[in-house]
Amino acid sequence: MNGHLRVLSIYEGFFSGGARMLHSDVLSGLHGRRGQQHSVLSIHAEVRRESTFQPMREDACYRRLVADGLDVLSLERTADDQSPFAEAEIALAARLARQADIVLTLKEQPLRLVNRAGLRDRPVIACLHRSDPENQGSALDELLAAAGSGQLAAAVCCAESTRDAYAGAGIPEQLLHVIPNGVDLRRFKPNRRARAAVRAAAGIPAEAEVVVFAARYDEMKNVPLFLAAAREFIARRPEGHVLMCGAGMSTANPGLLRDLAAVGLGAADVSDVALAGAGRAGRRGAPRPNTARVHLLGVRPDPESVFAAADVVALTSAFGEAAPLCLIEGMLCGAVPVATDVGDCAAIVAGHGLITPPEASGVVEGWLEALEAGPHFRLAVSRNRYRFGRARMIGAYGTLIRRTHRRSHTVLPSAEIARPAPVPALAIAPALPAPAGAAVSASAVP
Structure with a gap:
């Protein structure tokens, strides 16, 4: 896929929920098409939510992305690990982001990692899926910080109510783009x-x-x-x-x-x-x-x-x-x-x-x-x-990604030139080679 626009999405984790299903649907629809190559970095390798333990590798969205040929990477954090990011984790995230041309975050929570990685040369698009930014705790502060620093190049709002709420919370309106949710009409039909x-x-x-x-x-x-x-x-x-x-x-x-x-x-x-x-x-x-x-x-x-x-x-x-x-x-x-x-x-x-x-x-x-x-x-x-239907939604995401990349004031070097010296792997994850489309720890990426 040489010459493709490289896009890295960062997830807090893989767990049951509509936003993850929709974002994964978008990535599967764009990967290898419209001149784009997508990959995912998940902060957590397992999540405990709503009294349910959800390992990443058992998640339906994870399995679909891997089956569709995307590299799905993880920092291998455990379910209850909410500690500050270690230097090695930040370095890994920065390295992966610099191998991409543009970074997407699923909701605003992953910005706590992006903001600490110092990625001033990579535009970021946050994908927002709620209408209550004030109930997102410190995540709203991270979003405001990214917008204030110029790191945030755009934000996808899945609804008009989302755009109105985040504009009211202080995100510049010119950054907010509404792309309505869509689904697979072949899958969701009377049966x-x-x-x-x-x-x-x-x-x-x-x-x-x-x-x-x-x-x-x-x-x-x-x-x-x-x-x-x-x-x-x-x-x-x-x-x-x-x-x-x-x-x-x-x-x-x-x-x-x-x-x-x-x-x-x-x-x-x-x-x-x-x-x-x-x-x-x-x-x-x-x-x-x-x-x-x-x-x-x-x-x-x-x-x-x-x-x-x-x-x-x-x-x-x-x-x-x-x-x-x-x-x-x-x-x-x-x-x-x-x-x-x-x-x-x-x-x-x-x-x-x-x-x-x-x-x-x-x-x-x-x-x-x-x-x-x-x-x-x-x-x-x-x-x-x-x-x-999802066709219009996927097309709109692809267009926004391309336009955001073009409008970036930084000329991005190729992955081969930009790749920094290797960072020592995290002790919690094996450093193994991975074929295209495989799911591996982020620390295994050279």
Whole structure:
């Protein structure tokens, strides 16, 4: 790929979440195309979030990037290591960045490493995916510092609400570029086979009304509100069922157990179902006996199958959302989106679903209305589905990367000339050669 524009993305880590899925989708779509060559540096090799331990090498996004030929590198930090960066880590990051022409950061958190690496000769693009910069702790300070020093050349905002929020927080408006989220239309679509398989595996009758909640267990998602609505929903609809998937959506999470108990959902109401692989070819048949009405699925590698099994995709977030992928993916799979009015949710569901007030009875009324008007909303989505495709999004990212590189005032040398003398490898990672597309420790890169 000689002559390609070399782009290094820096992740805090690999773990379940929409922003990582979307950014990885962009990299896979651009790598080896549009004159670009992409690679990734992950600060952590494992992450513990939402009561879920998530090793990088078991993550679906990681595996996809490696399969698509990207070099995926790591500083090999452990899950709970939040210590200041060591000199060797900073030197490694600086070396990798200087072998690239431009650096992307997934959200603003990795800027704590970039700012310490002193990369004044490499433009940086931060990819922002929330609408609450004030709730990002020191990450906002790092973003402001990068903008003030001139290090930050641009920032991608996945929603209008993101641009407005970060402009209000002090990021110069000329740096903020809105690129709406998009998804793979070939993957996210109605699928009757997957619908039947997921329902059968969970013990849900084919004719039951199903609401899905796809989110990680986090305060912003307002899980207590969703559960209060779920309790009222199954009381009002005796044949209704609820699916919950995402990091922390299992009985291994003590916080979720407390939330369930608080709304009166006990062990008889809840099933913790391991559905790994459900929804794929051949998994059909009659539902197995199951009296539970709330089904906890945990992290799923096939969210498209879970969405296809549902009639409504719900979001009850209280803050922080920008352009939630679950609403887009869910409605493209045939579930009607019903959300609280946070971020760009209202613009996403306009004409395709409903916005509800942030209280349980109002949320349930929204679900019931969506169930009644399902055919109308699904017809509207079928007419507009290409609006939510990823092709335009990937193209816009590629264009912004090229333009940002051209506008950089620094003439960047080639990788062969720029490569500095080797830095001693970190003791925690082996220094081994790696073929193209392999996943290795960053310290193994010459």
